Amino acid sequence: MSQSASKIAYDLLTAEDDGRVCKDIPEKACNAKEENFAIHVASLSMSKMADGLVDPKLILSWLLTSAGAPNALIGMLVPVREAGALLPQLFTAGFIRSLAQRKYAWALGAFVQGASAAGMAVAAFTLTGATLGIAILALLAVLALARSICSVAYKDVLGKTVAKSVRGTATGTASSIGAGFVIAFALLLAVTGDNKMLIVQVGLAIAGLLWIFGSLNFLRLAEEKGATEGGGNPLTLAIQNAGSLARDKQLFLFILTRALLTATALAPPFLVALSGRVGNTDVFQGLGLLLLASAGAGLMSSYIWGRLADRSSRKTLALAGLMGGVALSVSVVAAWLGWVTTWFILPLLLFALMIAYQGVRLGRSTHLVDMASKDQRAIYTALSNTIIGVVLLAGSIFGVIGDLFGPQTVIGLFALMCFAAAISALRLEEVQD
Known part of the structure; x- marks a missing residue:
């Protein structure tokens, strides 16, 4: 997104004056406030859209059920996804918060999520039954680990690159875009006849691309090196x-x-x-x-x-x-x-x-x-x-x-x-x- 387009979007969404938006972020981030805001909205939107396409509660469970995977594997989807995104934070949070620039941690996490989703698409096209279930669970575990890295890193990056007065606007806008996309995808599935499996398979591939594009876009953030203390485990x-x-x-x-x-x-x-x-x-x-x-x-x-x-x-x-x-x-x-x-x-x-x-x-x-x-x-x-x-x-x-x-x-x-x-x-x- 060009700088002028970023400024237009920023002004439309925030309606904030310069006297407020720069008081709690470094000078480098202030000088790039419109572009940083747009980068956050774009990358987080892509991440949330991808999340909707790889929803373990519905999308992946439907995929495994339709492929004849056993209930034992289907029942592990949510535990692997939720615990996998939660427990690793206990071990990685201290290290991530010791990094001077944490945008690289988020970008890496998003890229790995994209690679995992792409792997799921390949598995969905080529495997069935319990074999597909095991492959999906293994890739979901990797995706959840990468997601935990993004979760720890994101709040810190947001605090350093977007002013307090517009942070909620940035994340809220991305959430709304993601929700709108998921609803559109749901409507597509609802009106589709016998091609739901193909749509789900293609959706997994699109999720992979969205995460990878979001990762590359996030690297463009103007983030100054910050304090590395406070990285307790x-x-x-x-x-x-x-x-x-x-x-x-x-x-x-x-x-x-x-x-x-x-x-x-x-x-x-x-x-x-x-x-x-x-x-x-x-x-x-x-x-x-x-x-x-x-x-x-x-x-x-x-x-x-x-x-x-x-x-x-x-x-x-x-x-x-x-x-x-x-x-x-x-x-x-x-x-x-x-x-x-x-x-x-x-x-x-x-x-x-x-x-x-x-x-x-x-x-x-x-x-x-x-x-x-x-x-x-x-x-x-x-x-x-x-x-x-x-x-x-x-x-x-x-x-x-x-x-x-x-x-x-x-x-x-x-x-x-x-x-x-x-x-x-x-x-x-x-x-x-």
Whole structure:
């Protein structure tokens, strides 16, 4: 993007005056503020679009289900993706924050994600069954590791290259572009007949290109060398403060609640597997509707959940758990009665579940920030992320249960976890008072 085009886009999106936008970033970044802003929006948008094309909850689970992969492998998609993006941060965060220029870390992470997505496309075109499942899981693990590097590096780069007054605008614009793209892709899948597999395969290849282009674009950032101190290891921090779980009952309850609510993240692949096992081709081909329901739930509910969390994060978590439990319970009943053969039932149930998932995401982050003091926040975050990462990895066992007893059994267990989480959340203190 040329400098004049960058300035036009910057002025349209920010409407900020020069007196505000340069007070908290280095001079080099200030001189390139419009171009840096445009680079962030472009690279982050490409990353979010690629994320939507490699969604393990729906896209990859549908791909493996349609290719005849066993439930044990399908059930590992979300644990590998979520834990793989979370646990490595405990080991890499200290090193990444010791780098003077962290744009290179983000660019490397994005490039590796692109290469992994391209590998998935090749596997999807050439493999089937369990072989495809193993290949996808291996590449997803690499992608998740690369994503964890991007996650650690991005906030630091954003703080050094984009002024505080417009950072939210940059990331929010990219999120909106990414969401719009995912909805368009979902609509394409919804109106497509028998070519959904080809679209998914091509989508994986496009995701690879998007990440690679975003990586190369990010290298253009004007980032000055910065301080390298403060690169402590979160894992060390978590181990040193593990005793906080015994001393702080509220922290224990929060982590217990968050662990139980992982059910809302782990459940979607089993809903997709359920649709593939009912023997109804129309339902099985309804990937576009499922993806549209998921994206629509995020767009429609995030703001409302955010407002509720600012009032009471504990009640937000309780309500999200209750909603998730009801949606999953109805899913089990619908499968038992054969209602899932109706084309709109599973998208509707997934829509309700993903609304609950958005409530979990916003409620847990708000509660942790408001619960912990300034001195406790880093400790609580490291400890919570360590434990949840282990819980997510252990969640792979649900895939084995699904293979042995069917996806309905797993979905029923997830419903019980959500109801238990709602009860646990109500025992938390009101931290917004």
